[in-house]
Amino acid sequence: MLERSSLYVDFWGRSLHLVWFRAGHFNRERLGFYQGQPEAGYHTLMRRTPKMRRILKIISPIQISPISYNEVNRTMPVDQKNANLGSKWVKTQILLSSPELSRYVPDTSLFSYANLASMLNKHQMVYVKPDKGSAGRGIIRVSRGKISRYWMRSGTKQLRFNSFDEMFIALNAHKLSGIYIIQAGIKLLRLRNRLTDIRIVIQRNEQNKWEFTGIIGRLAHPRKIVTNYHAGGKALPMKALLSPFIKQRADRIEFTARLKELSFKAAHEFNKTNPRFKELGVDIGLDASLHPWILEVNTKPNSIIFKQLKDKTMFRRMLELKRFHGLINPNP
Structure with missing residues (x-):
């Protein structure tokens, strides 16, 4: 838990952000950019930035932590009926905090x-993803x-580059605004040459007990790299997805049960962070x-893809x- 009147430092790329808790509210200030080691940049800004001198008059003590943004997000109040945690980076850290789950996280x-x-070496x-989206x-x-x-592939377009720098410039031009994360690429199973x-x-x-309410396979659009419904993904019953790879029905049932158990373990970790979560999409x-591989955990999952199934029991x-x-x- 964050202590009251404590100053936390987060280093995003080469930009410094300070987050502190005061008078019942979280506050964040973006200071600017640093050169060299983060700690050196931090101390330079602390000495030279009038904004920081003003802030330091009302808060103490100072605590420096390069990963403190994770803790800030874990304790940040949420306005909701269902807690909604948008940051993929923070959600990844929650999963990694469990030794049992970490082997399933890219x-x-x-x-x-x-x-x-x-990461490319x-x-x-790899997949470059918006932290929130x-x-x-x-x-x-x-x-x-x-x-x-x-x-580099985005949507249905693929581009080739002869150098890393050339690719990096184009990547920044294609990216949306905001923070991004990099996730190791998993060579996902393909069905009819489409990602699943x-x-x-x-x-x-x-x-108020966790209940399993649905499981579904998703088939990506033939020319896209994501399986999301809004990106043209299609629903698949689990039998249709697993049958080409797991022939025996009993083995498919056992395998599906293991996936459900993995999801409940993820819910247990998220519950430690905020017991107000009402639903999770894993x-x-x-x-x-x-x-x-747990690619992502959604704290506000959309259930519309389940409506594509002939059997509407899970959707209802x-x-x-x-x-x-x-x-x-x-x-x-």
Whole structure:
């Protein structure tokens, strides 16, 4: 927990942000850019910035922490009937805080020139994602070839570059505004040569207990890199998704149960952060060995893709619990 009247420092790329808690409210100030080590830049700004001298008159003590933004987001008050945590970076840190879940989380870092170069050298393919956003908007896939060539794909367009710097300039031009993260690219299972993933929804029921309410396969648009419904993704019953890879029905049932258990464990970690979460949508990707990867956790999941299924049982239950918690209009 953050202490009252404490000053926290967050280093986003080469920009300094200060966050503090005073008089019952969180406040944030963007100071500017630094050169060299973050701590050196911090102390330089503290000495030279009139704004900081003014702030320091009303707050103490000072606490420096390069990852303090995670703690700020975990304790930041939320105005909601269902807690909504938008930052992908913060949600990733929540998952990584669990040794049991960390093996299911792709390598992730904040977006910067150095981090992108490092991640591409390590993984060859990465996804550059807006820290806050939904429906797959703004996601860009970047890959590195064996002869120092680079590819960037956004939507249905793919571009090739002969150098990292050339690609990085184009990437910044394509990015949306705001903070971005870099996530290691997982070579997801393909069906009919289209990317796939899985959405699991768990919600608090009438007794305030976590209840599994839905699981669905998602099939990406043939020319796109995301499976989201609003980006042209299509719903798949789990049998249709898993049957080509897991032949026996009993094995499919057991495998699906493991995915559900993984989602409940994620809910347990999020519950530690904020017990007011009413629903979670856990997006899971499978690699060629069927290892599950938690690609993202949505704290305000859209259930519309479940309506595509012929059997509407899951969709109806989701809406029932959303109405119970006041998350949607109580009148159908």
